[in-house]
Amino acid sequence: MLVSLNWLKQYVDIDGIAAEELAEKITRSGIEVDAVIDRSKGMTNVVVGHVVSKEKHPDADKLNVCQVEVGEGDIRQIICGAPNVAAGQKVIVALPGARLPGGVKIKKAKMRGQESNGMICSLQELGVEGRVVPKKYAEGIYVLPEDTVPGSDALELIGLRDTVLELGLTPNRSDALSMLGVAYEVAAILSKEVKLPEIAYNTISEKAEDYIKVRVEAKENPLYAAKVVKNVKIAESPLWLQQYLMAAGVRPHNNVVDITNYILMEYGQPLHAFDYDALKTNEILVRLASEGETIVTLDDQERTLKAHNLVITNGQEPVAIAGVMGGANSEVTTDTTTVVIEAAYFDGFSVRRTSKELGLRSDSSARFEKGVDPNRVLIAGERAAQLLAELAGGEVLEGTVAVDDLDKSPARVVVSPDFINNRLGMKISLEEMLSILNRLQFDVEAANGLLIIDAPTRRQDIKIEEDIVEEIARLYGYDEIPMTLPEGNEQIGGLTPYQEKRRIARNVMEGAGLLQAVTYSLTSDELAQKFTLKAEDTTRLLMPMSEERSTLRQSLLPHLVEAASYNIARKADSVALYEIGSVFLGKTEEELPFEEEHLALIVSGKWVDHAWQGEKLSVDFFIAKGIIESLFEKLGLTDRVSFEKASVDGLHPGQTAAILLDGEKVGLIGGLHPTERKRYDLKETFVAELNLNAVLAAQVEELVYVSVPRFPAITRDIALELDRSKPAGEIIEIIRNAGTKLLKEVKVFDVYEGDKMEAGKKSVAFSLTYFDPERTLTDEEVVSAHNKVLKALTEAGAELR
Structure with missing residues (x-):
């Protein structure tokens, strides 16, 4: 509801109160004022003009040279392109120096060789929305009545020196969908009288x-x-x-x-x-x-x-x-x-x-x-x-x-002052309650300790005792209601450890740039067990809405793939989504589906696209793996997680791994198979899914902080020739087992499979970090520890390059 204060003044005295102050009072009384709109928009130097004459511009077909009187004896030449401008009209003129909405400043100018000293304005150029401009003037200038005086304030004349309040009404307050309804509300707030229109005619x-x-x-x-x-x-x-x-x-x-x-x-x-x-x-x-x-x-x-x-x-x-x-x-x-x-x-x-x-x-x-x-x-x-x-x-x-045949009788509500005070948790006097109800122009009578109220029929929302409680509270002032602590045993709310960890998981996903998706728990028989970590008996609805929503899912990934496809089809060249939700595996002892919370993610398209720097990076297996590793690191489980090659229907055989936590499978990660990509019209796409119940239930030792080390670490790099089928993870495990307590970190930093290698072979380079927090290591100690590693690798069949 848009409320013009100039119009509102016809019914209630609001002189002397600023628009912003009135808006604040209305909001505090229960009707939110969404905006305070100054219709003049800071405009200046806009006057009434009289078009004395109009001639065709000598060098422009669509322009007219107008002589416009903008004050007694003050005639200005103004170039106007409006199709409806004509001699004899009274119009709105922005003079040089005028400021219009949008930061437009009017200056003297030459248009095709002819001088123009101002602008004849349409209502749209004065900030009036086109949808409310009369159709007659929608494509041209606005023409004023003939009796208007040239040089007078045009903004005052057309009502733009006004402020409009935009009310955000709730459905129950239909009474405020009228100027008189708002007037009753404002009058109650300000303790004023409402002036109703006088109706008289012959x-x-x-x-x-x-x-x-x-x-x-x-x-x-x-x-x-x-x-x-x-x-x-x-x-x-x-x-x-x-x-x-x-x-x-x-x-x-x-x-x-x-x-x-x-x-x-x-x-x-x-x-x-x-x-x-x-x-x-x-x-x-x-x-x-x-x-x-x-x-x-x-x-x-x-x-x-x-x-x-x-x-x-x-x-x-x-x-x-x-x-x-x-x-x-x-x-x-x-x-x-x-x-x-x-x-x-x-x-x-x-x-x-x-x-x-x-x-x-x-x-x-x-x-x-x-x-x-x-x-x-x-x-x-x-x-x-x-x-x-x-x-x-x-x-x-x-x-x-x-x-x-309409019943026009008011709704009667009977309520006691004690009922009102008990509901509000405060003490408002009977006199104050009567004053508020009288300001609202409710017919009220106090008798036998009760308030007998006949609510006016304009207030269709007043039906029960609680409605009167609300009216008393909002006019008395919500800010005046005292704050009290609840009685009873103290119970401090908080998150469970599981909920805290789940929130960490969400933060990691969103911190990596993924958007949360929420998909259906119901899917088709075909997709119910696709990509599942653990296939169990499915649960089918007795009366499904459709075959596509007939069976409870056992993996989050099928719907995430569909969501990615939906977005890509609508010109989103890159998609990064995650979902935390339940899958349904087998049945419990109560013959109900067993719910297990999972986390899944999908990334497709570009991961980095900085056009200005000329930097582009497409998603790959290691980006998806890095996101999963970031989650385990945040949960303190990095040293207990490993990845091993796996085969999953629908995923690329050379880009798929099982995720192990303490040797137990808790997830999968991989690239979507080319056949699946073609089916869903996707580019390179990588997915991952975790059994979140198992991951978050893992016990983690209490975090212990240590001093920043004062002694340097020593690194040794080695390159090994391996069979192409040999996973790098197995070699890392051998290195860690062979290394002494001085070996702190092992990383792969290069893989080479070019023409310099024998057929079926690859070169994998590792960086080993040796460190002792208590002292500086000697070369002899590092060489001794490193030789043990090399020996173990040789025994395992790895060839040092």
Whole structure:
């Protein structure tokens, strides 16, 4: 809801309070103000101009040379390209030195050799959204009324010296979907009075009932009223009305339509105007539609109706969809002279269902869905008649034709002050409670220790005692509610060790640049056991939604592969995802699927792509392995983890390894098989999956910190000739077993399989680090330890190069 403060001032005195302060007070009382919008946007030096003359630019087909009076006797030459500029118009002019939205500064300039001393402005150039600019001026400059004075402040004239509050309303506060509803709220906050519009107009001797009859067949419509206004002159609305509507986010059309929209925003009561002559009959019949019946709505779309849709008809055919939108066959046009104003109360459920089925939402349907004030329906119709008489020269026929079976009685709530104070945990006096309820204009009586409250019908959300508690609390001030500690045994919340480790796992994945994915636990029979670490009996649903969602998964990877494929197909050239979720293996003693938490990841495309530095790096096996190793390092399990070659259906046979923790298989890692990549239209893609339950349950010794070593380490590099099928991990294990306690680290730093090697052979280079934290090692000690390693390697069949 957009609330113009200039408009709000018509109903409640807010002079002397800054917009930001008012917004803060409204927010603290329970309705959040999402934004405070200055409509002037810091603009200066924008005045009214009078186009004295217009001539074609001598050197440009689409430009005009205009002589514009911007003050008494002050005529400026301005070049304008708007298609609708004409001599005699009153327009908006930004003079040299003016500042417009977007940091635009107006200067004197020459355009194709002709001097231009300012700019004739459209509303869009003044920061008004294009969707609310009248269609007549959507493609050109805005033309002001003829009686405006050249040189006067244009921003004041068109209502841009205004501030708008954007309210973020919750569904229960439908009363604040109107200016009067907001006025009641602000008046309660500021302890002010609400000034309601005075409704008074003259009627002619003819009676409305002689022109129109109203019948209601549908129970979904307990109140329908019609007023008739003759001799209406269709024209543009006055400037003040257009500006109020634009500030509220509504596009002006003509005076009749604008009046109904104005009252919609003022009272929160939707109205509709029919062209009386276009109705073709003197009857309005409210009924349910026939199955398959059609109507062309005001947006020129043909709508097919269902038997439960409520429609307004002329007794023969639909002329409006009740509460949603009018029909094109009864639309008010420039030829309209007699108008029928509809003021009705439609059932919110019926309107919502119709609106949803037709995919047609409007400001009217939004208000009927949430509930309008039953006591404002007829008043809104009277207000429309008044404005049609004032602004459209209409003659109002005497009386209102109505069918009224609507219960307009207020909701009664009885609550004790003790109940309120107990719920709030504080002591508010009875006098303060009565004061708050009176400020809210609730009818209240204190009797026998109870508050007997009749909530106004505009507040459809007040039904039970707790609603009154909320009203008292928010107007008293949420900040005034004291803070208290809960009674009872002290229980300090926290994460379990497992939860802490799982959070570490998430942080490692996200720190590595992976995004979290959440996929279905249900999959197809074909994919249920694909990539699984441990195949068990699958669990199939008795009545699945589809075959693709029929079986509980035993691996996270199939759906992650599908997620990567989905993103790649939508022009995401690189994908890095992880998921932590349950897989379902076999059954427990209770005959339920056994849940086991797993972690899986997938990387595809580029890992590094720095175009500026010319640096690119595609994902490979070692990037995926590095992420897994980072997780084990963070969990303190590095020395207990190893990798060994494995074979898994769907993974590349030369790029797949099992992940072992203390010699037990807890996961797998590998590249997607080319066949699988082709099936999912993926580039080089690598995946990994861990049994997170097993990994996080592993006991870790308490972390012990040691002093930073003062003694140097010594490294020795060796290159070994091995069979190509020999895993480097086995050689590292031999080196570690043969090394003395001085050997602290072993790393592979090079692998060579080129033409310098024998067929079936490869060269693997290792770096060995020797170190003693207590002293500096001698060469003799290092040589002795290193020789033991070389001997063990020779015995194992490795050849030193």
